[in-house]
Amino acid sequence: MTVAVASGKGGTGKTTVAVALVLSYDRNSVLLDCDVEEPNAGFFLRSKSIKKEEFSVPVPVIDAAKCNLCGRCADFCSFNALALAGSKILVFRDLCHSCGGCSLICPQNAVMEEKNIIGEIHSAESDKIFFVEGTLKIGKAMSPPLIREVKKYGKGENLTVIDCPPGNSCPMITAVRGADYVVLVTEPTPFGRHDLSLAAETVSEMKIPLGVILNRYGSGYKGVEEFCEKRGIEIILKIDEDIKIAQAQSEGKTILDVCPEMKDKMCGIVDKIQKGLTK
Amino acid sequence: MIVAVTCAGKSIDSPLDNRFGRAESFILFDLENGSFTFLDNEQNLNAAQGAGIQSAQKIAKSGATALITGHTGPKAFKVLSSAGISVYHSSAKTVKNAIEEFKAGKLEKAPNPDVESHWA
Numbered sequence: 153m154t155v156a157v158a159s160g161k162g163g164t165g166k167t168t169v170a171v172a173l174v175l176s177y178d179r180n181s182v183l184l185d186c187d188v189e190e191p192n193a194g195f196f197l198r199s200k201s202i203k204k205e206e207f208s209v210p211v212p213v214i215d216a217a218k219c220n221l222c223g224r225c226a227d228f229c230s231f232n233a234l235a236l237a238g239s240k241i242l243v244f245r246d247l248c249h250s251c252g253g254c255s256l257i258c259p260q261n262a263v264m265e266e267k268n269i270i271g272e273i274h275s276a277e278s279d280k281i282f283f284v285e286g287t288l289k290i291g292k293a294m295s296p297p298l299i300r301e302v303k304k305y306g307k308g309e310n311l312t313v314i315d316c317p318p319g320n321s322c323p324m325i326t327a328v329r330g331a332d333y334v335v336l337v338t339e340p341t342p343f344g345r346h347d348l349s350l351a352a353e354t355v356s357e358m359k360i361p362l363g364v365i366l367n368r369y370g371s372g373y374k375g376v377e378e379f380c381e382k383r384g385i386e387i388i389l390k391i392d393e394d395i396k397i398a399q400a401q402s403e404g405k406t407i408l409d410v411c412p413e414m415k416d417k418m419c420g421i422v423d424k425i426q427k428g429l430t431k
Numbered sequence: 432m433i434v435a436v437t438c439a440g441k442s443i444d445s446p447l448d449n450r451f452g453r454a455e456s457f458i459l460f461d462l463e464n465g466s467f468t469f470l471d472n473e474q475n476l477n478a479a480q481g482a483g484i485q486s487a488q489k490i491a492k493s494g495a496t497a498l499i500t501g502h503t504g505p506k507a508f509k510v511l512s513s514a515g516i517s518v519y520h521s522s523a524k525t526v527k528n529a530i531e532e533f534k535a536g537k538l539e540k541a542p543n544p545d546v547e548s549h550w551a
Contacts, residue, residue, distance in 0.1 A: 232481020
């Protein structure tokens with residue numbers, strides 16, 4: 153079973169929840185940190201990275217000796233990564249989506265492929281948790297291929313938890329796609345409510361069941377509960393606002409260290425999802 | 432010699448469009464006889480990405496050898512200079528004024544792009 157932990161708004165507690173879920177679970181599990189622009193779940197697992205691999209995507213390179221400047225590759229590219237400019241074809245690697253169309257369409261076989269290294273995959277194994285994170289290289293804009301690569305590690309286990317990137321655009325959708333259930337973490341503020349509504353709409357469109365964890369509960373703002381009530385979305389857990397939790401996290405500890413009762417609650421959530429009781 | 436000018440409107444008296452990649456249209460002005468034609472740019476105005484690259488290819492195909500616009504970014508500038516098109520940045524109010532500046536030799540050929548990608 154794969155559970156994706158997402159949110160619209162950043163900083164609501166996705167990593168807090170994702171880490172707590174795998175640490176509470178009694179059997180083997182996989183944690184995939186797909187927030188590749190700033191992965192941080194690894195801080196809380198304290199696992200030493202055992203394996204580092206470079207990750208690259210193929211991008212075109214033009215063989216000038218074969219190219220007759222017909223420009224079909226540039227016309228074909230939907231992403232404008234290729235341009236016919238005077239007596240050569242220019243390649244803008246960072247605009248390329250690696251579809252391979254340019255090399256298929258070239259009548260001269262002048263389009264070769266080379267590697268554009270966009271990030272790294274780190275993996276580490278402890279007693280019960282297999283942890284994988286992707287880290288996108290600074291300055292690279294295209295995170296979905298790296299997110300898809302990280303997700304390849306999450307097959308065939310009892311529980312796979314995906315720590316998703318914030319927002320509701322391609323990176324979040326790539327991370328969430330294929331999950332059996334999505335936990336949306338939010339906070340009791342108008343901002344939290346607003347972004348939750350966008351995330352809930354996105355996940356519903358993808359036809360994946362979802363539930364909400366309301367973190368930092370107790371501000372008195374009721375907008376999130378009203379929204380969930382209106383949309384028939386279940387709030388599967390409320391985590392009280394507590395400075396102890398923030399302090400623990402700043403020291404690299406987890407919510408389980410200061411709120412031991414969370415272990416049962418997290419196990420309960422996994423059980424409940426597994427039994428299909430939440431809709 | 433044909434000079435391309437970014438145009439925010441449909442006439443030679445229309446404002447000079449400050450943007451290159453997402454300019455509304457281009458006016459191709461023939462300096463020899465003073466005639467001009469329009470080149471629509473709606474497709475690039477709405478492009479998801481790479482509008483500057485596409486517009487630069489369009490200018491290269493049009494036969495123009497010089498471009499007058501408000502600003503150019505790095506990718507567009509790279510395509511334009513590879514295609515041998517001279518770039519002139521102007522703050523003229525209208526297309527007509529920009530062409531007059533150019534004819535009077537008041538514009539300097541830009542050695543580099545003057546804005547970052549996605550500046551506007």
